[in-house]
Amino acid sequence: MSPNDLSRFQHRRRVALAILIAAVLVALLFVQSALPASGNHHGYIEAIGFGLIFVAILGRTWCTLYIGGRKSAEIVSEGPYSVTRNPLYVFSTIGAAGVGALSGSVTIAAAFAVLTWASFHYVTLVEEDYLKRTFGEPYLRYLGQVPRFFPNLRLFRDSEMLTVRPKNIYNTFADGLVFLAAYPFFEVVEYLQHSGVVPVLLRVY
Template sequence: MNSPKDMSRFQRRRRIAIAIVIALILIALLTIRSAWNDSWTHEYIEDFGIGAIVLAILGRMWCTLYIGGRKSAEIVRVGPYSISRNPLYVFSTLGAAGIGMLTGSITVALVLAVICYAAFHFVIVAEEGYLENVFGETYSAYKREVPRFFPRVSLYNEASVLTVKSSVLYRTFTDGLVFFVAYPFLEFVEYLQSVHVLPVLLRLY
């Protein structure tokens, strides 16, 4: 990708691909149920899932405070972007794990996190090629000094002043609420499974 037009086209394809992956995952979850016989364990895993989703939404908003409206226009190296080059994807992966935990299964949570990480890996590689073409050595230095995905907290660097686009921040918050839609959806799926309307093909711990 050598131009903003190429990048824009790629981003549209990325959104479509991610939407398809999410749809396939939700369809798969219709036939999966937690294998924990202890209802308390099931409930605790669900509670951790809700906590992970809240952290994911707050984390995505935190990232937007620093990069909202500036992505692909400049290299941001402060706040969450000082410890990971792709913190938005990190928090989205945490949200995916949270959705998995809402099933009461740790295995499902790990599988969703891995799928999300793998999908973002291809997106990140493509974006890196574009950013290197646009920013050259500035981005190359950023690549050498800051990890691609998993945060290195010791690198944290704060900005003295932030300029925030409120419309972008609100949109990020609204987008993040999609994670919460999974909760009533999966609770309803669990009910349908309990009354044998939906088949349970796989039980996972």
């Protein structure tokens, strides 16, 4: 796979992901948490969701300090990349779980996390094939030492110095804020459901 092929694949992936997200959001119009919106448990789950989203935003920004502008150009193996080969995807999955939790449902939060992990799993396989061909033995050693997804914190090691591109940091931070757009979405959905405008076809805990 050439760099151009990888770029086209990433573009198709983003389009497919956007379509999937749109379909999920439409489906969520008819799904409601079985926990009362005014109850404590519903509020606790929402609070956890916000916490997960902020972890995701900060984590993705942290990753960009190390990978910004260097992805697919060199092997980055320090900071978050020393404990997992795909920390951006890890934090995005955490953010997806947070988005689902804003619905007040643990089931929806878990479903969002699993769907996000599954979509990224295929992407990582394609990227790994490209990186194997590009970097050869050095990447194979990295691949054998650091887990693909679930972090191994015992492997953590850091750099003494980083070269930072502020624009990449700002862009990643701004992209992460999109997770917070889920809150007004779920509030509107909740209002439409309680007012009877949208029928509730499924209730989940």
